[in-house]
Structure formats: structure tokens, C-alpha cells
Amino acid sequence: MDRTHRTDRSEWIEQYADAWREKDPEALRTLFAHDAVYHSSPTARPLRGHEEITTYWKQATHTQSELDLVLGVPLSQGNRTVVEWWATLRDPQRRPGTDDDRVTLPGCLVLRFDDAGRCDELWEYVTPVSGEKIDAPPGWGV
Template identity: 40%
Template sequence: MTTEQVERWLEGYRDAWETRNPDAAAALFTQDALYREQPYEEPYRGRDGVHAYWSRVTATQSDIRFRYGRAVVSGSHAAVEWWVTLRNDGAEATLAGEFFLVFDADGLVRELREYWHFSPGLLEPPAGWGQ
């Protein structure tokens, strides 16, 4: 994978999240993908699992703004910071996190691991974030 290919995938992810589109989100993953939203829980499996997760988790979200930093790419693996502000059931919230991604030869993700933190309110990233 190149940095440009990873950024194209991230743009698709941003689009899917900001428009709350589970079909678009699922299309970014392989048929047998593993989506690990929490490290101690079973992953969501395949496009159907991603679709079901996204349908549920984005249902109460609005005013979503997704940003990402510079991706670090090595072969088929990438890591990238992300920052999201949104409203969840009307309450302002900020999520700051990181993706670890494994891509297939077609540029689809076959494994996603994410780690994130939640804060109430709409917060801006600190200076130097995403570099």
C-alpha cells in the first residue's frame, strides 16, 4: 500500500461516517474482514458485521466531523491517528483514536483495530496532532 492509497481509503471512511452510511462503510472492507472496535471483545466479522455495527452505532450520531493525521504505512499495514467531533443523542462529544489497518491487494481492509478515547464537548486536537 502507498500513503496515497491509504488516504483514499480514509477519505471513504470519513465519507461513510460523516454521512452515516453503513453500506459505504461495509464496502471498504473485505468479505472476511475483522473489525475490532474493542480489544477485549469479539470482532465484527465480514461486511455484514461491519454493516450491522455501523447501522447501530451511528444511528444516534449527527454533526459528525472526522479528521485524520498522517498515515504511517509499511507494506500492507498502516497506522493513523483520527479525531472526531459529533453529537450523540444531541450531546456534544469528541473521540480521539488510532487505527491499525491491514489491507488486501485490492486496497480493502481485511483487519481493523481501533483504540479511542471519549470526552464530552467539542474539543480541538492539540498542536502538532496528526503529524
């Protein structure tokens, strides 16, 4: 489906969230252009293409459990979309050697889409809080 003029990316964002909840790198792969660039951090080397993106995704999600993911209302203009997300989960990989594996991940995705509706560039900004579960504040994400 050609989404060149579509500015509501809610369906794409829900599919991204579902792929995270299901830890499904193949579902994630279908959301990205073949040569997409995924910036998991503004300071890290970008991931390029399906193979690097899905390898990162498998490594990042395989130890996660009890994921509670809430999405904000996406804001779009042209081929760009921004959406906040708030996740709480358990992940022993985040703090190896500690007894408390709770993690709170408030974050934001800045997305650019190609004419086919696939993401061709993603920037992820996240502020992790380890060792506690913090719920999203009232009014967050709207």
C-alpha cells in the same frame, strides 16, 4: 486496482471518513474484504464479515450528529497502515438521560489490507470524552 505495493492509503482513509460523515454503511462495506475482521475495541468481541460490520456501523452512527472529523497523516509499511483521527459530535446514545450529548473521540485505526486494497483487519483504539467538545491540540496528526 491492485494496491499490493502501494503504501499510501490516503484514498481508503478518506473514503472511510466519508462513509462515517454520511452514515453510509454500504459505502463502508465496499472498503472491507468480505471476511474482514473489525475490532471496535481491544477488549470486545471482534465483528466478522460485511453483515456484522455494517450492522455495528449503523447502530454506532445512526444517532450521531454535528460530526466534525479530522484525520491525521497515515503511516504505512507494506500492507499495514496506522492513522489517527479526532472526532467531535453529538450523540444522545453515548450518555442516555443526560442533557449534554457532546462527545469528543480521539482515536487511532490500525489497518491491514489485502492484495485488492480492501481492509481485511481493523483495530480501533478510542478514548471517548463525554459531555464536552475538545478540539485537537496544535500539531496533532502530522
